[in-house]
Amino acid sequence: MKKSLGAKTVAYPAPAFVVGTYDKAGKPNVMTAAWAGICCSSPPCIAVSLRKATYTYGNIIERKAYTINIPSESHVRQTDFFGIVSGKDNDKFSITSLTPVNSELVDAPYIKEFTLILECKLLHTIEIGLHTQFIGEIVDVKADESVLAESGYPDIEKVKPIIFTPGHRTYHAVGKYLGKAFSVGKEIAL
Amino acid sequence: MKKSLGAKTVAYPAPAFVVGTYDKAGKPNVMTAAWAGICCSSPPCIAVSLRKATYTYGNIIERKAYTINIPSESHVRQTDFFGIVSGKDNDKFSITSLTPVNSELVDAPYIKEFTLILECKLLHTIEIGLHTQFIGEIVDVKADESVLAESGYPDIEKVKPIIFTPGHRTYHAVGKYLGKAFSVGKEIAL
Numbered sequence: 001m002k003k004s005l006g007a008k009t010v011a012y013p014a015p016a017f018v019v020g021t022y023d024k025a026g027k028p029n030v031m032t033a034a035w036a037g038i039c040c041s042s043p044p045c046i047a048v049s050l051r052k053a054t055y056t057y058g059n060i061i062e063r064k065a066y067t068i069n070i071p072s073e074s075h076v077r078q079t080d081f082f083g084i085v086s087g088k089d090n091d092k093f094s095i096t097s098l099t100p101v102n103s104e105l106v107d108a109p110y111i112k113e114f115t116l117i118l119e120c121k122l123l124h125t126i127e128i129g130l131h132t133q134f135i136g137e138i139v140d141v142k143a144d145e146s147v148l149a150e151s152g153y154p155d156i157e158k159v160k161p162i163i164f165t166p167g168h169r170t171y172h173a174v175g176k177y178l179g180k181a182f183s184v185g186k187e188i189a190l
Numbered sequence: 191m192k193k194s195l196g197a198k199t200v201a202y203p204a205p206a207f208v209v210g211t212y213d214k215a216g217k218p219n220v221m222t223a224a225w226a227g228i229c230c231s232s233p234p235c236i237a238v239s240l241r242k243a244t245y246t247y248g249n250i251i252e253r254k255a256y257t258i259n260i261p262s263e264s265h266v267r268q269t270d271f272f273g274i275v276s277g278k279d280n281d282k283f284s285i286t287s288l289t290p291v292n293s294e295l296v297d298a299p300y301i302k303e304f305t306l307i308l309e310c311k312l313l314h315t316i317e318i319g320l321h322t323q324f325i326g327e328i329v330d331v332k333a334d335e336s337v338l339a340e341s342g343y344p345d346i347e348k349v350k351p352i353i354f355t356p357g358h359r360t361y362h363a364v365g366k367y368l369g370k371a372f373s374v375g376k377e378i379a380l
Contacts, residue, residue, distance in 0.1 A: 002307070003338065005331040009228045010344060011236055011308060012260055012351040013203050013364065037227030038199045038356065039239045040318040046201055047237065047323070049229045070202055076368045080375030096378060117192070118201060126316060128230040128325060133237070135318060141195040148193065153357035154200060161202040163353065163364055166228065167343035169372060174203065174353055175365030178266045182359060185270030188286060 009035075009166050016079050016162040016171065019048055020067035020100070020109050021059035028100035028109035029087030030069065031056045032079050034164045035131060044138040046118060049131035055087040060122060060134050065106035068136075070116035072160045073173045079162060080171070105139050115144040116154050116161075199225075199356050206269050206352040206361065209238055210257035210290070210299045211249035218290035218299035219277030220259065221246045222269050224354045225321060234328040236308060239321035245277040250312060250324050255296035258326075260306035262350045263363045269352060270361070295329050305334040306349050 014034045021029050033056075035049035046068055050057045060066050071079040078096045085092065093100050099112035103119045110117045120136030149155035156174055163172045178184075204224045211219050223246075225239035236258055240247045250256050261269040268286045275282065283290050289302035293309045300307045310326030339345035346364055353362045368374075 001335055002332040003335050005333055005342070005344075007234050007328050008331045009231055009234045009236075009328065010306070010331050010333075011205070011207070011228055011258060012306065012344070012346050012349055013205055013353055014228060015201070015203055017201070035228045035230065037237070038201055038204060038225045039237065039323050040225065040321040041199055041241075042320040043318075044197050044199045045318055046199075047227070047229065051231075068201060073368055077374050077378060080369070080371060080373065081378040082375070084372060084375050085379050116200070116202065124316065124318070126314065126325075128233075128235055128314070130232040131230040133229050133325075135316075135323075138197050138199065141198045141200050142192040143195055143200075145191055145193050149358060151358060152195070153355075154195075154202070156202050156353070156355045156358065156360065156362060159202055162368060163203055163346070164371060165343075165346045168339060168341060168346060169370065170346065171368040171371055171374070172346060173365035173368055175363035178263055178352060178361040178363055179270070180359060181270060181354060181361055182274060183270065184267050184361070185272070185274050188267060188271040189275050 013163040014166050016071060016164040018069040018071055018079060018082055019056050020069055021056050022063055022108060023059050024062055028093055029055055030082050030092050032083030039135060045135050046138055047133050047135045049133045051131055063107045064122040065108040066120050066136060067108045067110040068118040069111045069114040070161050071114060073162055076162055076171055115147045116159050117142040203353045204356050206354040208259040208261055208269060208272055209246050210259055211246050212253055212298060213249050214252055218283055219245055220272050220282050222273030229325060235325050236328055237323050237325045239323045241321055253297045254312040255298040256310050256326060257298045257300040258308040259301045259304040260351050261304060263352055266352055266361050305337045306344050307332040
């Protein structure tokens, strides 16, 4: 029996992405965002939605660029912190002792200690309501060699990204392997 | 040391959402999509990006509505299947013996056997490139009572959603609890 929960932003899994930007003065900032995801394969694009009240919103409008930094479970405290305080009043890099690295491709910083980074140029700005959606073209992905699989792609079991649960407001790790995509369903198709 | 992987759609975690629609003739269809995520809190909205070549694309253009059905790990084979074959030539409900239920709120069907459902009305259609992004307003969320937590929200450990890994093309389960959001980072802020 299904119960109606009302009009809520409850969809699982949601990501916990850390958005890296520079402000007008060139101070690097990071904030955590969950209203985000890949939105196009060609050009490769990722969308992230922010409230106008966030410091990062103004930074992206100004610099037309951002990075998406994928946190590992070992950085769950820092990731949560990045979503609690504003960069307007805090230098989140120095408080957490993480290291900003200047992207050579886009006008934004990324976090040296995070193992998987997407460098993005702002392509579209979509006004939806409380949130504005920024669609950024992914111009490069950078990964620590230590997290790469034999395929050349980052291994999710090494990256250990954080899963955010909206509504319930919890973080979880990635769990057991369930199967190969575009493969485990083939037996049904035959 | 970071390695450049090029411009790729690699961001972890990605969801595996099953999109439910009706075609012109009223045949219910489902397809799996990973380029998706919540994109606004008010109005509550979820975005899903599809290629024009998909059967679901035409259905959403026609019906201005869709459902997002959150698969559990027990349905990983069916979920993969829904992303492999087209609804143009297949009745995916009858092949998988899953049951379409007509939404009373939007012009789309949902999957009875899935425990978490979002019913969406099309709000915006954004042309990005290979993919078109459909932004839908979530008019209701329905969940099986068996997956609800005491908070009234679905418990991710009971829903057991599937995590998709782009590039590497694998499915994983949700793993261990890492902490409470908007809480575990507070000790850094103090």
